[in-house]
Amino acid sequence: MVYCSPWLTEQSFFKEDFTPAHADKFLFNLAPGIAMFVALITGAAIPWGGTLHLFGTDYALQIADLNIGILYISGVVSIGVYGIMLGGWASNNKFALLGAIRASSQMISYEIGMGIAIIAIVMMSGSLSLDEIVRQQAGFHWNIFYQPIGFLIFITCAFAECNRTPFDLPECEQELVGGYHTEYSSMKLGFFMFSEYVNMFISSALMASLYFGGYNMPFIDQLGLPQNVLTLLGTAFLFAKIFFFIFFFMWIRWTIPRFRYDQLMHLGWKVLMPLAIVNMLLTGGAILLKNGL
Amino acid sequence: MEILFYLLAIVAIASALGVVLSKNPVYSVLSLICTFFAIAAQYILLNAQFLAAVHIIVYAGAIMVLFLFVIMLLNLNILVETQRFTTARLTAAFTGGLLCLVLIAALRSAGDIKAANPANAKIGLIENLGMTLFNQYLLPFEVSSLLFLAAMVGAVVLAKKEIA
Numbered sequence: 001m002v003y004c005s006p007w008l009t010e011q012s013f014f015k016e017d018f019t020p021a022h023a024d025k026f027l028f029n030l031a032p033g034i035a036m037f038v039a040l041i042t043g044a045a046i047p048w049g050g051t052l053h054l055f056g057t058d059y060a061l062q063i064a065d066l067n068i069g070i071l072y073i074s075g076v077v078s079i080g081v082y083g084i085m086l087g088g089w090a091s092n093n094k095f096a097l098l099g100a101i102r103a104s105s106q107m108i109s110y111e112i113g114m115g116i117a118i119i120a121i122v123m124m125s126g127s128l129s130l131d132e133i134v135r136q137q138a139g140f141h142w143n144i145f146y147q148p149i150g151f152l153i154f155i156t157c158a159f160a161e162c163n164r165t166p167f168d169l170p171e172c173e174q175e176l177v178g179g180y181h182t183e184y185s186s187m188k189l190g191f192f193m194f195s196e197y198v199n200m201f202i203s204s205a206l207m208a209s210l211y212f213g214g215y216n217m218p219f220i221d222q223l224g225l226p227q228n229v230l231t232l233l234g235t236a237f238l239f240a241k242i243f244f245f246i247f248f249f250m251w252i253r254w255t256i257p258r259f260r261y262d263q264l265m266h267l268g269w270k271v272l273m274p275l276a277i278v279n280m281l282l283t284g285g286a287i288l289l290k291n292g293l
Numbered sequence: 294m295e296i297l298f299y300l301l302a303i304v305a306i307a308s309a310l311g312v313v314l315s316k317n318p319v320y321s322v323l324s325l326i327c328t329f330f331a332i333a334a335q336y337i338l339l340n341a342q343f344l345a346a347v348h349i350i351v352y353a354g355a356i357m358v359l360f361l362f363v364i365m366l367l368n369l370n371i372l373v374e375t376q377r378f379t380t381a382r383l384t385a386a387f388t389g390g391l392l393c394l395v396l397i398a399a400l401r402s403a404g405d406i407k408a409a410n411p412a413n414a415k416i417g418l419i420e421n422l423g424m425t426l427f428n429q430y431l432l433p434f435e436v437s438s439l440l441f442l443a444a445m446v447g448a449v450v451l452a453k454k455e456i457a
Contacts, residue, residue: 068342
């Protein structure tokens, strides 16, 4: 994407909002809203910290500790494609449509590898609740040490799901003008941009929570600090991890050139998916061995 | 809760009607997605969170994306006139009516059916569901997974280009 600086997104409040004459007006207006909405609701299941004890009540720093947190997130990820697809189709522009079609097939393909990579984590922790998974990583038992291959698969799929370079083919400017948001202007374009950045933030938070201990930091509980300070410090650590991953997203963006579309599909289906299945089988074998068969 | 149930039921029926009545196939697909969400919400009201999540992931997240994908790829938004298939329409209306009859006959006495295990309201939660599936219903579960595998292999074989 060429012009995706957040500064420009802020500016776009003031720009002319143009709707093409042959666009499907309703869906054209709805699509950026869907993209933004879906990007934002993922955060509800992520544990942003431990519990704060204020005025005699405990407040968990998580909006909803869902029993099925991981499934909720994969559900939201799987419907995330609608904003892009509908936006591209409703624009009634062949470049936008091509971008939308690319986006949908790419996101469907990489969801599979991502899902199977997460299954290995679920097998290890025995829980689908994100808070439980984070709590089990207390101390220095971060999942990254047990699931290095899984993490590699997850981060690759996260790049593809967020449509970030090297997988930003849905908005490949040399081939498709602007991809799915070619016809969008003003704040509607801003919503697409924002939702991409929110998705990046959320996938960084997920990577931190699933593989890097979330709000846990080694040895922090030995400092003898009060509970509330520990919780706030934990949240700060989580955000430090998230910022590192966002930096990593940017870093990759300026380092690795874009894939070709057939390479993208080859990587998703013929490399990442078998690798994820092998990783899952290895995890299952290791769990069986540990439990003495 | 009762109001929520009726509200969701109305949404489900209205969007199901939208699937059939809308002229544009893309709007049909979107209405069907609305129906799926309403049904998933009903599952949540029944405390079957796992079923709700899987319903969304599989139907709204995968199958409907493929539907939309095909409609966009074939550019089906041009109205296809179905006037000439009057026999097909008649047959469809007749079979639909028959199905409706069967459903009404089957569900007429649904009010008398007692829940199988009313003491356990947590049966829909994932732990209980997993235990039931992998203990009591292990064989049907594995057989159906074999069926899925066969379907997958079949799809790959059909899609594969002929070699030599």
